[in-house]
Amino acid sequence: MNVRSLRFRLAAWYFCTVAAICSSAAGGYWLAIRTSLNHALDQGLRYRLMGLRHFLEDIDPDGKQISSRLNAISQLGELFQVFDANGVLIAQSSGLERHGVPRRPPRELGFEIRYETGGTEGFELRLAWQRVKIGGQTLILGVADPQRKYEGVLATFTSVLLLSTPFILAVAIVCGLWLGRRALTPVARITEDARAITESNLSARLAVPDSNDELQQLSKTLNEMLDRIEESFTRTKQFTADASHELRAPMTLIYTAAQFSLRRERSREELADGMQKILRESRRTTALVDDLLLLARGDAGRELAELELMDAEPLLRDLAEQATTMGAAKSIHVGLQLGAEALPVRANEAKLRRLILILVDNALKYTSSGGGVKIGGYSDAAEVAISVADTGAGISPDDLPHIFERFWRADKVRSREAGGTGLGLAIAKQIADQHGARLGVESELGHGSVFTIRLPKAAG
Numbered sequence: 001m002n003v004r005s006l007r008f009r010l011a012a013w014y015f016c017t018v019a020a021i022c023s024s025a026a027g028g029y030w031l032a033i034r035t036s037l038n039h040a041l042d043q044g045l046r047y048r049l050m051g052l053r054h055f056l057e058d059i060d061p062d063g064k065q066i067s068s069r070l071n072a073i074s075q076l077g078e079l080f081q082v083f084d085a086n087g088v089l090i091a092q093s094s095g096l097e098r099h100g101v102p103r104r105p106p107r108e109l110g111f112e113i114r115y116e117t118g119g120t121e122g123f124e125l126r127l128a129w130q131r132v133k134i135g136g137q138t139l140i141l142g143v144a145d146p147q148r149k150y151e152g153v154l155a156t157f158t159s160v161l162l163l164s165t166p167f168i169l170a171v172a173i174v175c176g177l178w179l180g181r182r183a184l185t186p187v188a189r190i191t192e193d194a195r196a197i198t199e200s201n202l203s204a205r206l207a208v209p210d211s212n213d214e215l216q217q218l219s220k221t222l223n224e225m226l227d228r229i230e231e232s233f234t235r236t237k238q239f240t241a242d243a244s245h246e247l248r249a250p251m252t253l254i255y256t257a258a259q260f261s262l263r264r265e266r267s268r269e270e271l272a273d274g275m276q277k278i279l280r281e282s283r284r285t286t287a288l289v290d291d292l293l294l295l296a297r298g299d300a301g302r303e304l305a306e307l308e309l310m311d312a313e314p315l316l317r318d319l320a321e322q323a324t325t326m327g328a329a330k331s332i333h334v335g336l337q338l339g340a341e342a343l344p345v346r347a348n349e350a351k352l353r354r355l356i357l358i359l360v361d362n363a364l365k366y367t368s369s370g371g372g373v374k375i376g377g378y379s380d381a382a383e384v385a386i387s388v389a390d391t392g393a394g395i396s397p398d399d400l401p402h403i404f405e406r407f408w409r410a411d412k413v414r415s416r417e418a419g420g421t422g423l424g425l426a427i428a429k430q431i432a433d434q435h436g437a438r439l440g441v442e443s444e445l446g447h448g449s450v451f452t453i454r455l456p457k458a459a460g
Contacts, residue, residue, distance in 0.1 A: 010183065014176035015169065022168055026161045033157050037150040038126070042115050045128035048143045049113065052080055056134050056141075079125070079145065081105070085138035096144065099123040105140045117147070124148065186215045194222065202230040239406050243292060250281035250288075257281075291423040295406065298430045307435065309458050312343035312384060315353060316377045323360045323373060330369045339378035343386075344458040347435055355431040355439075356386060358424045359451045363390035367448075384457050389450040395443035403441065404429040 070082060070091040081103065082091045089103045100120055109131050119125030125144040132139055186209060193206045205226060208219040254277075261274040320336040327334045345352075356375075363373045371391040378385055395403060406426040432439035435455055443449035 008180070010180035011173065011176035014179060015172050018172035018176075019169055022165060022172075026165065030154075030158065030161065034154055037154060041126050041145055041147070041150060042128065045115070045126060045143050045145055046113060048078070048080075048145075049128050049130055049141060052082075052141055052143060053130075053132050053134070056082075056139065079143065081142040081144075083140040083142075085131075085140070087140065090139070101125070101144070105129060105142060109140060119144070119147075186211075190215070190219060190222070197226065199233065202226070202233055235405075243288075243407070247285065247288065250285040253281045254278050254285075288423070291427060294427060295423065295430060298434070306348055307346040308348070309344065309346055310349055312345050312347070312352070312377060312386060312455075313338060315349065316343075316356070316375055316386065319353065319356055319360060320375050322357075323364065323375065326361070327364050327373060330364065330367070332364055332367055332369065333372040335372065335374040337374060337376040341379045343377050343379050343384045345384050345435075345455045346458045347455065351431050351434065355428050355453065356388065358428045359388040359453075362424060363388050363392065363449070363451075366390065367392035371448075379457055382457055384455045386453045386455070387450055389448065391448040394445040394447050395441070395449055396445045400441065400443060404439075 070080070070093075079093050079095050080091075081089065081093070081096060081101075083089055083105045087105050092103065101118070101123070106114060106116065106129055109129055111131050114129045116127050116129070117124065118127050124147045126147050127142055127144045129140065129142045132141055190206055193204075197204050205223045206219045208223065209216050257274045257277040261271055266274070316336065316338065320334060324334040360373065360375065367373060367390045373391075374387075374389045376385075376387040376389070404425050406423055429439050432453060437453050437455040439451070439453055441449055441451050
């Protein structure tokens with residue numbers, strides 16, 4: 001058996017727990033029995049001491065008469081000693097005399113009963129002493145009882161404990177191993193099911209036991225983790241396929257243009273045209289690779305934004321002027337609408353500029369000639385909102401949940417003919433997340449879209 005296995009450790013802990021409980025219980029029982037036996041012994045001595053006192057009260061308190069009368073009960077096996085007030089022995093039972101028990105009372109004895117242990121080696125006694133007054137005479141009375149009277153009971157009980165303990169511990173080991181195996185059987189089943197899940201069957205899930213316990217919760221948690229892994233794996237596969245597809249087109253064009261130019265002698269104009277095609281596709285490929293690297297660094301947590309306190313109003317004014325220049329070619333009117341309040345935020349100006357510029361570029365790209373784009377900024381007690389609205393084609397309700405996915409395209413939202421890498425909104429979403437902002441969109445097909453960035457308002 002593997003001593004590092006959880007089953008072995010559970011059995012070991014169970015054994016140690018049972019052993020500790022048994023040891024504590026056995027010690028407690030042994031002390032309780034011993035205390036009870038000693039209490040019973042003391043109670044017996046107390047009653048015998050009272051009987052001796054009553055016996056002496058019925059006779060004339062003369063020393064010789066006391067001695068002769070007590071000799072009679074000494075023959076009955078009673079163990080006692082009687083002293084006068086000065087500690088001089090008056091009478092002693094033959095049993096104590098035969099075993100050489102010391103003839104002296106305890107010092108500073110009062111009228112309360114005192115219990116003590118005494119006797120000689122091999123004849124241990126439990127004694128009870130009391131100073132009493134009988135007929136105007138002060139006497140010291142002592143009675144004794146052999147401690148071995150109850151030692152047999154205690155020894156028998158101790159033997160039972162010593163003999164039963166190994167058996168109980170052996171049962172504890174067997175039960176611990178059985179309980180460990182039974183408790184970990186569902187875990188073993190979960191392990192087997194999890195081991196059977198590979199990249200080829202990521203849709204498989206663990207069986208969830210209807211036990212309403214931690215194992216059920218573990219199975220549910222693992223299934224939820226598998227859902228996230230499958231979603232991430234699927235998204236990664238799709239991303240890889242889309243990236244390969246996006247890169248294949250410009251690389252094919254570059255290869256074709258170069259091959260066409262080298263196939264035979266070309267005029268200067270033909271070679272220049274071929275070089276222009278290669279340059280255009282190289283730029284597009286470079287932009288695509290840069291965007292992919294930017295997203296990859298963001299996913300790895302290495303693309304962090306250093307945030308500083310800034311006012312977003314000058315940035316919006318600058319971007320509105322830039323958008324006006326960009327929209328002039330398509331006769332698109334660009335407007336700027338700002339509230340009366342300042343727009344204090346904690347942001348990285350370069351990244352925030354790129355985020356807003358992506359939204360403005362998309363708005364201009366998908367707005368028809370003669371349409372309009374409006375950049376807005378306002379704030380309330382908690383947030384600063386920056387919006388980019390257009391009068392373009394709009395987005396269908398079925399497409400809205402997907403527009404921030406990488407390389408996702410819809411005919412009226414993103415098309416390759418419109419240019420760009422197809423990663424703009426994914427980059428915008430990543431930048432918004434780095435700023436702790438929320439990026440949302442409202443759109444109606446055929447009536448335009450409104451993208452809104454909501455950033456936490458900065459103090460000051």
